[in-house]
Amino acid sequence: MAPLGVVLVLFVAFSLPPYLSLDPEQSRITPPEGVPLYHPLLVAHVLFASVATLACWFRQRFPAAHRRIGRIYVFAGVLPAGVIGFYLGAVTPFGPVARVSGVVLAPLWLICTIVGWRRARQRRFADHRRWMVRSFALTVSIITNRIWGVVFFLLLHPQLETTFHGDEKLMSWMVAGATAWLGWTLPLLAAQWWLDRRPVRRPTRTG
Template sequence: MTASTRIRPPLVGLGLVTVAFLAYALPPYLGLDPARSRVPTRSGTWFHYPLLVTHIFLGTAVLVTAVLQLWPWLRQRHPEVHRWSGRIYVFAAIPAGLAALAVAPLGAAGLNQRAANTMLALLWLGTTVAGYVMARRRRYAQHREWMVRSFALCFSIVVNRLWTTVCVAVFVPDPSDAVALQQAIGVGTWMSWLVNLLIAEWWLQHTRHRRKTRRATLSSPVPAGT
């Protein structure tokens, strides 16, 4: 296995974190029992739990296929598997994003959290659709960039609890302060996808610069006498 196709440590780490997250987050919803939901259901909104479960089940497929999409060896050695896993990602992410968009205004932690989740759902849908459109037009460089952004937004759910824990520890000295707690949860929700998206944009800029440098080096004339 060459250096360009081997499984890199960051990808291994991402895969392990994803498996651990799903092992923790998924079981309460397998029995379809609203009483076991970790997300409070607002009274009078019978559709909240069905949409939440739809989002979670489709989101599971999205997270798994996203890890596969980021694996260079699979993309290079088995392009057909890469393409099919990409299709599964897109056609699971779109209804999962729509379900998230529908339940975002029902968030129990107040307006700040609802705004953050609504914006996340809109951006996730937008980047995913843009990536799919670019692939259909065979503009593969743009396709990869849009899908990197989509993956970054997708994995925000994995780091959400970490950011929320940090924000509560920093901003809520009094655990009985319900208003401060809601605001901290909202800030954690914003951070969970904003930081991911900023890292993705930095990485895209870095790789663009590296490609330009490589092309410039390859196109440079070789000095006479060498």
Template sequence: MTNVLTAQREPVAVRWWRRPWVAPLFVLVIVFLAFSLPRYLTFDPAQTRVPAPEGASWHYPLLVAHVLLASVAMITGCLQVWPWFRQRYPLAHRYLGRVYVFAGVLPAGVSGFVIGVASPFGPINQVSNVILAVLWLAFTALAVRAAWQRRFGDHRKWMIRSFALTMSIITNRLWGIPIGMWLAPQLETTFGGSEIAMGQAISGLTAWLGWTLTLLFAEWWLQRKKKRSVRVPVPVAAAG
């Protein structure tokens, strides 16, 4: 009789410097928040980039809450996806995960949904924001469910998708620059001189590209990791 055993790989702690994307990610988030948050910390409606719909006195307070809570999700999310931190401080990882969900994504997603429905930037932007909020909440809920069921592989995948949508506000802003440069010369032709129409076009395109391309990148990343982690059975012992 012959016994064939399959080698099992144990998880190996990853040195923090073996993940070169970590530092740029933190720098990107810090720079973004440094430029975006101050205008909302003044609690002055005149400083906002998102004008409130007419008669909607609730819009600005909800917008400020959304921005602050989404910032919590961005900061804690960076720590959650950092392999070295996750492996070195598992207890902190669990507690920060609760902060990410219940003090970040959940309230920010609900407020984002309401703000998205009332977006002043046109129906294309509204639809994008609503779908983004629904997916953000759904992916995070699936991640929590997988963790409760101790399906940690699935938990990690859903968390990566959730974090991709958390970061989409940054890519949204980045896409706005080239799209604005592309469409601005077409103001008098394509948009008939209407700055409102051009603004809605720019806003709609950046809104959709901001989260769809980020989510596609996350899926590519997961598939890439999946292919690299495929294990081939290796015979390590045999007895006849």
């Protein structure tokens, strides 16, 4: 978990500061016109998502505090970030393909997390772990999204004047749409593949 923790901490350290100033000019995403709440909600989403990103690692790092950190992950991280993320996905300035991805990803993230939390409350711990692995995959998908963004930009930018007829907005929509979908579908599929390879353990019930 140590290498993963380094990646998560570095990613948050790089992504978070521009939004702490609350200055839209510092944002890495230009707010769409006619959506005045976009930037304040984006800042909130980034803050809550950062909590979820860090908590999902510390939860593994400190198993004795698993329950407390797990509550932070769910209620101060995923739930508010997911609800806000659904709205941001619906009004994203990155085109219709990315928009559909956003409004699909947010509910899936919420569902996996809520079901995982409910299974823990029901003391169905084997099921809890499986659902939280899926939730974890969706939480860290923002990192793979950024990686795919660089890959697709490098692949498609040479075609700006040909395939995209010099239209930078069209190219950015193409890059954003591809990365938006690959960013979370591949980690989720990888997580499911990993779960299917592991034997299912019977839930542990105590008390």
